[in-house]
Amino acid sequence: MKKLMLSLFLLAQLTVWAQDRYSNPVITPNDFSxxxxxxxxxxxxxxxxxxxxxxxxxxxxxxxxxxxxxWTYKGTAFPKKNRKWATQSFWAPEVVKMGDxxxxxYTAAIADDIKKIGIAxxxxxxxxFEDILDAPLIDRGEKGxxxxxxxxxxxxxxxxxxxxxxxxxxxxxxKKGMSEVWVVELEPDLTALKGDYKFLIKPTQTNWEYRSxxxxxxxxxxxxxxxxxxxxxxxxxxxxxxxxYAVGYATSYSPTGPFIKYAGNPILSNDCCKSQIxxxxxxxxxWSPDGTEMxxxxxxxxxxxxKGGVRQVNIDRMGFNEDGTIYVQGPSVTPQLYPSSGGSNIxxxxxxxxxxxxxTPNPAKNEIVVTFPETATQLxxxxxxxxxxxxxxxxxxxxxxxxxxxxxxxGIYNIASSTGGKVITSAKFIKE
Numbered sequence: 001m002k003k004l005m006l007s008l009f010l011l012a013q014l015t016v017w018a019q020d021r022y023s024n025p026v027i028t029p030n031d032f033s034x035x036x037x038x039x040x041x042x043x044x045x046x047x048x049x050x051x052x053x054x055x056x057x058x059x060x061x062x063x064x065x066x067x068x069x070x071w072t073y074k075g076t077a078f079p080k081k082n083r084k085w086a087t088q089s090f091w092a093p094e095v096v097k098m099g100d101x102x103x104x105x106y107t108a109a110i111a112d113d114i115k116k117i118g119i120a121x122x123x124x125x126x127x128x129f130e131d132i133l134d135a136p137l138i139d140r141g142e143k144g145x146x147x148x149x150x151x152x153x154x155x156x157x158x159x160x161x162x163x164x165x166x167x168x169x170x171x172x173x174x175k176k177g178m179s180e181v182w183v184v185e186l187e188p189d190l191t192a193l194k195g196d197y198k199f200l201i202k203p204t205q206t207n208w209e210y211r212s213x214x215x216x217x218x219x220x221x222x223x224x225x226x227x228x229x230x231x232x233x234x235x236x237x238x239x240x241x242x243x244x245y246a247v248g249y250a251t252s253y254s255p256t257g258p259f260i261k262y263a264g265n266p267i268l269s270n271d272c273c274k275s276q277i278x279x280x281x282x283x284x285x286x287w288s289p290d291g292t293e294m295x296x297x298x299x300x301x302x303x304x305x306x307k308g309g310v311r312q313v314n315i316d317r318m319g320f321n322e323d324g325t326i327y328v329q330g331p332s333v334t335p336q337l338y339p340s341s342g343g344s345n346i347x348x349x350x351x352x353x354x355x356x357x358x359x360t361p362n363p364a365k366n367e368i369v370v371t372f373p374e375t376a377t378q379l380x381x382x383x384x385x386x387x388x389x390x391x392x393x394x395x396x397x398x399x400x401x402x403x404x405x406x407x408x409x410x411g412i413y414n415i416a417s418s419t420g421g422k423v424i425t426s427a428k429f430i431k432e
Contacts, residue, residue: 021335022069024277027053027313028302032073035061039240039311040092040147040221042284043068043297044125047097047412047430049289052125053297053313054093060106062126067289068297068315068339077127078104078120084131089113092147092221092282095125096190099410103190104129105137105160107146115144115165119190132191138184140197144168146179147282150190151224151255152409154389158186159255161200161222161233171202177216178202181235183256200233200257201250208246208266209237221247221282224255226388227320233259234326236281241308243270245279247298249326268298268316268328276333278304280314287382288339291414291426294318295339296328315339356425357417363430366406368415373425374399376417383413405431 029035039056046052052074053063059076078090086108093106104120104127116136120129137160138145144165151159166179180202185195203210203217210217221236234249248265252258270277283298296318299311316330317339358371370379374397381390381403389408394401408431416426 020341021337022315023335024314024316024330024332025300025312026069026315027055027063027071029310029312030302032061035073037302037310038313039299039309040282041297041299041313042092042094043286043295044095044097045286045412046125050125051286052095054095054104055299055313056091056093058090060090060093060104060127064126068286068295074126077122078106078129079127082120082128082130083108084134085110085136086116086118086131087111089115091115094149094284096150096152097125097411098190102129103150105148105150105190107148114142114168115146116140117145117148117160117162137191137193138162140164142168147220147222149222149224150186151226152383153255154226154408156188156407156409157255158188158190159183159224160186161224163218163220163222166216166218166220171217174217176214179218179220181219181222181233185256198256200259201235201261203237205237205248205261205265208244208269209248214238223283223285225285228324228388228391229253230324231255231259232326234283234285236283237266238281240279240282240311243274243278243301243304243307245281246270247281247283247296247328251324262325264325267326268296268330270300270331273331273333275304277301277331278307279311280331285318287414290340291382291428292416293339296330298331300331357415357427359415359427359429363432364405365432367402367404368429370401370403370415370417372399372401372417376419378418379403380416380418381413382416383409383411389413 027038042054044052051065054060060078062074062077063071065071089109091107102122102125109115117138119137120131122129145162146165147163149161161183163179166177171178181200184197187194223234225232231252238245246266246269250259250261278301280300286295301307302310316332318328
C-alpha cells in the first residue's frame with residue numbers, strides 16, 4: 001500500500017511538473033493542416049493580455065494565446081480582397097497599435113517579385129486588415145525591401161527599420177548578393193516617409209556572418225530595443241535556409257546610428273545543440289503575461305536535415321546583463337518553466353513572495369505615481385513591444401516616484417523596480 005501511495009504521489013508530482021513546463025517548438029505547421037510553415041514570427045501583446053503571433057504566408061496566418069505556449073489558429077489576417085497592390089511573396093508581418101487601431105506593416109511583391117513594404121489597418125488585431133495606401137509605403141525600385149520593423153522612440157518620433165533584399169543588392173567588393181539594414185523616419189500616422197533613407201549595418205563579422213566561402217550575405221529581421229539610453233539593433237545573419245542562421249546585435253546612442261556590432265555575436269545560435277536545432281533566427285521580442293520577463297520569439301527549421309524554408313516557432317527568455325549586454329537563454333531543447341512562472345535568471349521571484357508595486361492613477365493621461373519597495377534602486381518602463389520608455393535611479397529608502405507620461409503614445413506599459421539589475425517587482429498601467 002505504501003508503495004502504491006508513493007507511486008501515485010510521484011505520478012501526481014510529475015503531472016504537475018509537466019503542466020508547469022513547455023518544450024519548444026510552441027507552434028509547428030504539423031499541428032495545423034492549413035499551415036505550410038511558421039516562419040518569421042512576430043508576437044504582439046494586446047492591452048487585454050492576449051498575444052497574437054503572425055507568420056509569413058499568403059494573408060498572414062495568425063494565432064492567439066494567453067500564455068505564449070498554447071496557441072489557437074485564428075485564420076489569415078489580411079484577405080486578398082483587402083489588398084490594393086500586392087499579389088505574392090507575403091513575408092515578415094508585424095503589427096503595432098495606435099489608439100484603437102492596429103497597423104500591419106509587411107513585405108510583399110507584384111508580378112516582378114521585387115519586394116516592397118506596405119501598411120494596412122484594422123480595428124482588430126486578428127484582422128481583417130485593409131491596405132491604407134494604394135501603393136507600397138517603401139518602394140526602392142530594383143533594390144527591393146524586406147523585413148520592416150517599427151520603433152516608437154520616447155521623443156515621439158517613429159522609425160521604420162528594414163533590409164535591402166539580398167537578391168537585388170550586389171555588393172561592389174565581393175560581387176555577391178548582400179542584404180543590409182536601413183532606417184527611415186515615418187510620419188506619426190505611419191502612412192508616409194518623413195526623412196531620407198539611412199544605411200546602418202551590413203555583414204562584416206567574419207566569425208559568423210561574413211565568410212568568404214558563402215555565396216551571399218545577410219543582415220535582416222531587425223528588432224530595435226532601447227535600454228538605459230542606448231539603442232539595440234538586433235538582427236539575423238546567414239541564410240534562413242541554413243543551420244547557422246543566428247541572431248546578433250549592434251548598439252548606438254542614436255536611433256539612426258552609427259551602430260557598433262557586439263563583439264560577442266551571435267547571442268542566439270545552434271552552436272550549443274546542432275543535432276537538436278537548426279537555423280534559430282528572425283525573432284521578435286515581447287513580455288511575459290505578468291510583465292516581468294522579456295521573451296525572445298524566433299523560428300527554427302522543422303527538418304534538421306533538409307533545413308530550408310519550413311519553419312516552426314520557439315520562445316525563450318532573454319534580458320540585459322548588468323554591463324548592458326543582451327543575453328538569450330536559448331535555444332532551449334529541454335522542458336522550460338512557463339513564462340511568468342519564476343523560471344528566469346533575471347531575479348524573478350514567485351508571486352506569493354514578491355513585493356508589490358502600485359501605479360496610480362491607472363489608466364493615466366498626464367503623470368503616474370509609482371509606489372515600490374524601498375530596496376529598489378531603479379525604475380524602468382517598457383512599452384508593449386519591449387522598448388524602454390523611461391528609466392531612473394532612485395535613492396535607497398525612497399519608495400515613491402512621479403513619472404510624466406503625457407507625451408507617451410496610448411497603450412499598455414510595464415513598470416519594473418529593480419536592484420543591481422535584478423527585477424524585484426512590476427506592474428502594468430494603461431496610458432490613455
